[in-house]
Amino acid sequence: MSRYLAAEIEPKWQKAWDNFEVFKAVRDENRPKYYVLEMFPYPSGKLHIGHVRNYTMGDVIARYKMSTGHNVLHPMGWDAFGMPAENAAMAIGGHPKEWTYGNINQMRQQMKPLGLSIDWSREFATCDPEYYGQQQALFLDFLNKGLVYRKNAVVNWDPVDMTVLANEQVESGRGWRSGALVERRELTQWFFKISDYAGDLLDAIDVLDDWPAKVKLMQANWIGKSRGLEFSFETIGAPDGFDEIDVYTTRPDTLLGASFVGISSDHPLARYLETENRDIAAFNKECRQMSTSEADMEKADKKGIDTGIRVRHPLNPAWELPVWVANFVLMDYGTGAIFACPAHDQRDLDFSLKYNLEVKDTFFALENETPVGTKAFVPPKSEKVRWINHFAGLGVATGQEAIDATITHAESHGWGKGVTNYRLRDWGLSRQRYWGCPIPVVHCVTCGVVPEKKENLPIRLPDDVTFDKPGNPLNRHATWRDCACPSCGAPAQRETDTMDTFVDSSWYFARFTSPDAATPTDQEDLNYWMNVDQYIGGVEHAILHLLYSRFFCRAMQLTGHANQKNAQEPFNALFTQGMVTHAIFKTAKDDGRPVYHYPEEVELRENKAYLIADGREVDIVPSSKMSKSKNNVVDPERIIEQYGADTARWFVLSDSPPERDVEWTASGAEAAYKFLGRVWLISHRVAQMPSDELTDSDNDLLQEMHKTIRDVTLGIESFGFNAAIAKLYSFTNTLSKSKASAVAQKLSIITLAQLMSPMTPHLAEDIWQHQGGTGFIAQAPWPVFDKNMLVETTVTLPVQVNGKRRAEITIAKDLEKSEVEKLALMQEAVIRALEGADPKKVIVVPGRIVNVVA
């Protein structure tokens, strides 16, 4: 054999790892444990290149940690409940269960050839009854501790299909299948009381040292702590029972700039008014004919209707303000009613200008007293401004000082109270769908809502369901739905809502520590393996999934499923990798609906795309997240088949920094393969060299080797895989040209193989074996660099004049600053650049640079 043949090497080593159970995680108190986890995939059916990128990164960390003496847990599973399975059942027939498990088998088969260091014995899918049964047990314990409750909430309702739509299924206000205008409808739904933990979830962000700052910021903003004032307006001309309107504001300091009171169309007063006022009813109806998504609501034109009701200003009973129903006021935040100060809020200003409402300044910038025109004056709360309208007689003060003064005034005079509010809402977990974890409660006419008995868990999904009618099949399944009340035994009905799939992914990491336990978790296993030391996944999960998981850990602790010994935070370190994007190729059907084409159906010429089949031109939507429904998914199978797993792994790690999005292009995969072939050949060449001894001339190579060990180690530890790979390229170039002794070259190729082993484990094992290594390279200790080999005696410094590089000097490393300065000023180019002038200043940064300031 004289050529690098991945197809022979890779299966061989995978089998060997399997036989020796190299990646099986077993508790061992004598070694430090390390839990590496990549966000588990949704089994869409095809592994795509983004998955390969994600799992390869995790694998590099796992293998690296293994060789630095850690007892590594690296599991894999499937986030298997969710809408696509039901959509497939509706579109092509079949059953979500078959579809899902079929996809899992397919994806596992695609994943295994990658040679990931996964302990497959721990694998599970969230749709396994063994998993969701334990989840039901967790739910019951949460319910028991008051962490779950029911209340009304709005959903997107498709009046033609008679079904609840996800936000994703609403396309510009219409249902994606029926095309009907979507309505908002209230249903009684289950909620987790995550808001109880808002303060804690916010404060604990500070503890997350190894999380990206951007994720922490996003979470903090999402929780959105604010200190504000809650107070009431006394109404004039309002119906009985509406003597007051409660409002919450974060800017009570601008109260003297008030112009109107805005209430949500879902506010009780608005709801009452619509029963007796046709115009308001029509307006409210219009407001409700909109998807429930925040983005849609915020982007909609600001609209309102005057209710005719007026309120008294709390600081001046003679001053009356109109009450409007406004489409931008959210019922879910604060009290569902606001007072508007157009001078200092752009949204209020736009609204006021549109409806000719008063605009009144309350403060000006210190050096500019122009009244507000079409742009609201909204300085940061920390900026000093000049108050012209404040009841406490403020002169120059910051917004924050004014807010504090206002709250103090309100509390001491009894017209309002300071309130800390959070933007974070409770987590609605009810889904009116079949393919999810059934909520284990029963509705009984006499006993009300009754928790299912734990011994009856899991409450299994019935298999005999059909998807030929819209809506939740569980609702139509009489024999499943009808049951006996666990409390009184009378005929009762099961809850037919299932759980949000985010519930499934909020504790799977804990279940991996004891996937077969008869309770949700096993305390000993959990205590040994938790927390996850390194969590890796897409930044698209920066808020919801991570926040829900953080909440679940707290709830599990409260219910005794996680010991106090574990920190409340599940993930010690987080790395958010970028997405792999690809252009979408799109044409339109006759009715205007889009048709998406696979990259391989399309031919590119001069920045335009054409269908290979019939030559029609295709629209290109650049850089879009790979999505199965858009057919822009690139699957890695071809690269693996052609070049092998090591090439695919090496290739996805090279070039692009892991946290950044990459536009996928396969050009370069071949080059990666050639490189691995080169390394393999070097190993063979070195193996055939006659043995000899180290000489002084080997120093260059060995020095380079130690530098490479240092740089690659640092690169792996800091997720700088692309930079680490660049160093490995350099070192390989050096080694392939080296004239050093056989001993030095052998040491170098072994070290190179070890440094590459987390990325290209199969090739590395092969070289290790060639060079006579014992055992697996996967279990060999990581190379350590020798500091003494990195000491440089001379250093080359650039010399700048006014920040522009003019010359270079090579000097002894520890030369005195004054000497360096002298040398720099003697440089011809420096003298020329100074044009005879004396330097004003010379800055010498030791070992870095010299800058002469003229």
Next chain:
RNA sequence: GCCCACGUGGUGGAAUGGUAGACACAAGAGACUUAAAAUCUCUGGGAUUAAUAGUCCGUGCCGGUUCGAGUCCGGCCGUGGGUACCA
């Protein structure tokens, strides 16, 4: 709309506030070869220039801080992610 990122050669990208373009891809030239493949060597931001000597310009745009800014600050523009029922 709001929150968070990102923007550097033909391309992917490198650069603790300290020589911008490491390393690679694609390209061009050359060596080897009957030829091709493979392999190896060299070139390469732009302008000016005989020059691998210099000089000037250059990290989305405008401004600022600094001896020195791709990097820090402010304001724009563009792209991406999230926006609570996509996962």
